[in-house]
Amino acid sequence: MPQPRTLFQKIWDSHVVHKNDDGTCVLYIDRHLVHEVTSPQAFEGLRMASRKVRRPDATLAVADHNVPTSDRSKGISDPESRLQIETLTKNCNEFGITLFDMNDKRQGIVHVVGPEQGLTQPGMTIVCGDSHTSTHGAFGALAFGIGTSEVEHVLATQTLLQKPAKNMRITVDGTLGAGVTAKDVVLAIIGTIGTAGGTGYVVEFAGSVIRDLSMEGRMTVCNMTIEGGARAGLIAPDETTFEYIKGRPYAPQGDDFEKAVSYWKNLASDDGATYDKEVTLKAADIAPQVTWGTSPEDALPITASVPDPANTNDPARKAAMERALSYMGLAAGQKLTDVKIDKVFIGSCTNGRIEDMRAVATIAKGRKVAEGVYAMIVPGSGLVKAQAEQEGLDKIFIEAGFDWREPGCSMCLAMNADRLEPGERCAATSNRNFEGRQGKGGRTHLMSPAMAAAAAVTGRLADVRELS
Amino acid sequence: MQKFTTLKSIAAPLDMINVDTDMIIPKQFLKTIQRTGLGKFLLNDLRYNDDGSEKPDFVLNKPEYRSANILVAGDNFGCGSSREHAPWALLDFGIRCVIAPSFADIFYNNCFKNGILPIALPKDQVDALMDKAKEGREIAVDLSDQTVRAGNDVVFSFEIDPFRQHCLLNGLDDIGITMAQAAEIDGFEAQQSSLQPWLYAKK
Numbered sequence: 001m002p003q004p005r006t007l008f009q010k011i012w013d014s015h016v017v018h019k020n021d022d023g024t025c026v027l028y029i030d031r032h033l034v035h036e037v038t039s040p041q042a043f044e045g046l047r048m049a050s051r052k053v054r055r056p057d058a059t060l061a062v063a064d065h066n067v068p069t070s071d072r073s074k075g076i077s078d079p080e081s082r083l084q085i086e087t088l089t090k091n092c093n094e095f096g097i098t099l100f101d102m103n104d105k106r107q108g109i110v111h112v113v114g115p116e117q118g119l120t121q122p123g124m125t126i127v128c129g130d131s132h133t134s135t136h137g138a139f140g141a142l143a144f145g146i147g148t149s150e151v152e153h154v155l156a157t158q159t160l161l162q163k164p165a166k167n168m169r170i171t172v173d174g175t176l177g178a179g180v181t182a183k184d185v186v187l188a189i190i191g192t193i194g195t196a197g198g199t200g201y202v203v204e205f206a207g208s209v210i211r212d213l214s215m216e217g218r219m220t221v222c223n224m225t226i227e228g229g230a231r232a233g234l235i236a237p238d239e240t241t242f243e244y245i246k247g248r249p250y251a252p253q254g255d256d257f258e259k260a261v262s263y264w265k266n267l268a269s270d271d272g273a274t275y276d277k278e279v280t281l282k283a284a285d286i287a288p289q290v291t292w293g294t295s296p297e298d299a300l301p302i303t304a305s306v307p308d309p310a311n312t313n314d315p316a317r318k319a320a321m322e323r324a325l326s327y328m329g330l331a332a333g334q335k336l337t338d339v340k341i342d343k344v345f346i347g348s349c350t351n352g353r354i355e356d357m358r359a360v361a362t363i364a365k366g367r368k369v370a371e372g373v374y375a376m377i378v379p380g381s382g383l384v385k386a387q388a389e390q391e392g393l394d395k396i397f398i399e400a401g402f403d404w405r406e407p408g409c410s411m412c413l414a415m416n417a418d419r420l421e422p423g424e425r426c427a428a429t430s431n432r433n434f435e436g437r438q439g440k441g442g443r444t445h446l447m448s449p450a451m452a453a454a455a456a457v458t459g460r461l462a463d464v465r466e467l468s
Numbered sequence: 469m470q471k472f473t474t475l476k477s478i479a480a481p482l483d484m485i486n487v488d489t490d491m492i493i494p495k496q497f498l499k500t501i502q503r504t505g506l507g508k509f510l511l512n513d514l515r516y517n518d519d520g521s522e523k524p525d526f527v528l529n530k531p532e533y534r535s536a537n538i539l540v541a542g543d544n545f546g547c548g549s550s551r552e553h554a555p556w557a558l559l560d561f562g563i564r565c566v567i568a569p570s571f572a573d574i575f576y577n578n579c580f581k582n583g584i585l586p587i588a589l590p591k592d593q594v595d596a597l598m599d600k601a602k603e604g605r606e607i608a609v610d611l612s613d614q615t616v617r618a619g620n621d622v623v624f625s626f627e628i629d630p631f632r633q634h635c636l637l638n639g640l641d642d643i644g645i646t647m648a649q650a651a652e653i654d655g656f657e658a659q660q661s662s663l664q665p666w667l668y669a670k671k
Contacts (some may be wrong), residue, residue: 149581
């Protein structure tokens with residue numbers, strides 16, 4: 001009888017082209033997503049070596065990091081951003097790669113677009129020059145971020161040189177309480193394992209909580225796997241997955257779809273398969289989360305207070321906490337619900353999907369953005385925007401005083417004009433609260449879309465359960 | 469890629485944990501379409517005041533560390549974004565080796581593509597090297613025999629993947645190595661397209 005294998009091992013085994021004596025493998029890559037920031041130097045490398053793109057048909061490019069989220073009819077005013085986006089267009093034309101440009105209605109954040117188009121499928125290997133490629137693991141695809149040199153390697157060879165990672169399983173069982181979402185689950189996980197807890201691992205998420213999540217929720221969880229240090233997160237594909245993929249433009253059609261589903265059904269980890277590490281969380285222990293510091297691991301229930309570095313024994317951790325409190329302008333012992341905010345950012349590859357928009361609308365409906373607060377909503381793609389508008393969500397947002405914008409990465413990393421000013425405090429649905437991430441001196445608190453909406457209407461970090 | 473064999477240099481101490489790639493090279497410098505020229509922006513927000521003047525207390529602004537080729541740092545160095553601009557900025561500044569108790573996976577991998585050697589050592593050993601770095605002592609790294617030395621009293625061995633060591637010692641281009649296996653890649657595609665034709669179906 002064959003050795004039981006995990007989902008990760010099955011995908012890995014089916015993509016090994018060649019294995020060297022030292023265990024390094026040439027791993028085949030099924031899909032390659034490209035954006036404007038991490039690709040120009042890779043294309044330049046191809047040109048200098050007179051190399052071609054091996055499989056343009058397996059490659060899709062989209063402009064997302066630099067695009068303005070305001071009216072685009074006048075183009076991009078920042079010359080550097082414009083050059084980077086023009087360079088992507090030029091490279092895609094030269095190398096024969098399909099591009100969703102800024103004015104394409106399918107344009108959006110690369111990790112929203114891939115799944116939305118049906119490009120992301122179970123059992124695949126998927127890479128992109130972007131750490132949040134882990135998002136696609138929600139479909140049971142082995143998906144991870146790579147650097148620009150590896151982007152060039154994949155463009156040229158459709159493979160990567162890799163050694164197998166260790167395998168961790170994180171199980172979340174039980175039923176989530178009211179107001180507790182996928183974002184709260186993943187923040188609680190990172191708070192538990194730490195920002196380097198997953199380093200060297202591919203993480204498989206399992207348990208009844210994960211099974212019960214929608215594809216959007218699963219993507220939120222896998223998206224933030226990298227914030228726990230693991231390059232890839234995985235969730236076994238099931239009927240929820242197949243139903244989501246069916247009928248999408250890049251999905252297998254007709255007989256091919258049936259054949260694909262029968263293949264996908266065999267991908268789940270075998271009974272008796274073993275992991276290098278197991279972590280379990282109980283749903284009942286997870287409350288709506290917010291981060292207080294400058295690392296995603298600084299997550300606490302909204303009911304908690306800002307922690308005191310004096311209670312930490314590790315000197316390096318203590319120094320990091322003191323630095324974070326100073327940067328964030330917070331005092332130990334302060335109740336999180338007393339922290340006032342200036343801005344709200346709803347969007348990103350973590351929480352820029354239609355369900356996220358709906359969650360915000362539920363809280364925003366019949367309420368107003370608090371005085372003195374600027375709250376922006378940036379849909380993850382043009383299609384998310386169109387869907388939200390079809391459902392009338394945009395009217396709810398605008399009526400409540402939110403700014404409803406064009407799709408892109410926006411203030412998650414502030415490469416375009418959307419950013420925090422020094423000292424400004426933001427309730428954000430994005431994935432990183434690093435120093436300066438949303439603008440130099442900006443202070444970021446990570447949370448779910450519903451919690452960010454609650455912050456918008458109360459003007460402070462707020463417990464969404466007291467509003468809904 | 470530049471070879472890495474041995475290196476002897478002053479080491480700059482950056483005694484912080486979780487130094488993320490946003491910190492190493494902030495987003496406003498990612499708009500470049502080149503690999504070079506990022507050294508002056510390395511650790512920008514730690515290094516410069518808002519008016520662009522240098523913060524004199526920051527390690528890379530101190531005269532003794534301006535020409536350091538080695539950086540000693542805390543746990544989980546290079547976490548966050550996959551931006552290869554982080555190792556490009558380090559390299560352009562002159563850093564060829566980073567020593568820390570642990571590294572984030574993507575950053576670690578990116579270093580090897582750029583002729584930078586990341587060395588992970590147990591925390592007590594990094595602490596000892598951090599002390600030497602703070603004293604302004606030279607640190608010597610030998611990739612062939614996998615050692616780090618500081619003076620006569622401190623000698624540590626480090627682990628490295630043999631394939632990565634081989635590529636770094638010889639300055640080898642990964643892509644060239646893989647392209648030599650084109651026939652095997654052709655064979656893989658032929659087999660995969662017969663078993664999973666939908667992966668190859670034209671849209």
